[in-house]
Amino acid sequence: MTVIHPTAIVDPKAELDDSVEVGAYSIVGPNVKIGARTTIGPHVVVDGHTTIGCDNRFFQFSSIGGAPQDKKYAGEPTRLEIGDRNVIREFCTFNLGTSQDEGVTRLGNDNWIMAYVHLAHDVQVGNNTIFANNAALAGHVHVGDWVILGGFSNVHQFCKIGSHAMLGMSTSLTQDVPPFVMLNGNPAAAHGINVEGLKRRGFSREQISDIRNAYKLIYKSGLTLEEAKASLAKAEADAPGSAVYLRMIREFLDSTTRGIVR
Known part of the structure; x- marks a missing residue:
């Protein structure tokens, strides 16, 4: 049976697989769907029209499926979709999409998302990425598979990062990054390919x-x-x-x- 801590609040309309665990003081909203063997840690808020796949692990104090930080947002039923086998560490914030884009923010499969990472509205993230602490993606950013973002990386809205690219620590990105390229700095500069x-x-x-x-x-x-x-x-x-x-x-x-x- 689903293991829900007595202090957690799970809306009766939420759809949770029987193997889901919800930790102490967490809140799960009415439009949330959570797949098999996913663990929601303590003090996590999962809200909005949010769909979460299987075998994910959410650590404490994250805010998942919150309203976009966009003044144009007027409560439209936009979505957040999270795939399978992702690890989401402490204090992450993932927002819903907006009607100005596809209406959905997406995180794929097998991603390793460290503490304080922000995925803004309409961000699209592929599979097998690693985002280090405090990486922040503004709205409409697209990130390919196997991308690595160093700690405190910041990505301007509408930027695209190609598969296998790597951003060093504290990189400030305002343009697109082709696949395989390694870069660093503020402003960002290319420094070869991600050979390792x-x-x-x-x-x-x-x-x-x-x-x-x-x-x-x-x-x-x-x-x-x-x-x-x-x-x-x-x-x-x-x-x-x-x-x-x-x-x-x-x-x-x-x-x-x-x-x-x-």
């Missing part, structure tokens, strides 16, 4: 070399962005074992609206 992360994820030496060459085309060759994209398209044909990753970079460059950190 790629090795840990099983990328071959040849693939890492091809991704490094793609980085050089964008950042070291003196080419314009359009010229670099044309060179990347040629590199895809010449490196079939890495083509999917080179295409990922090129398509990201095609999709950017804020321009990339360069």
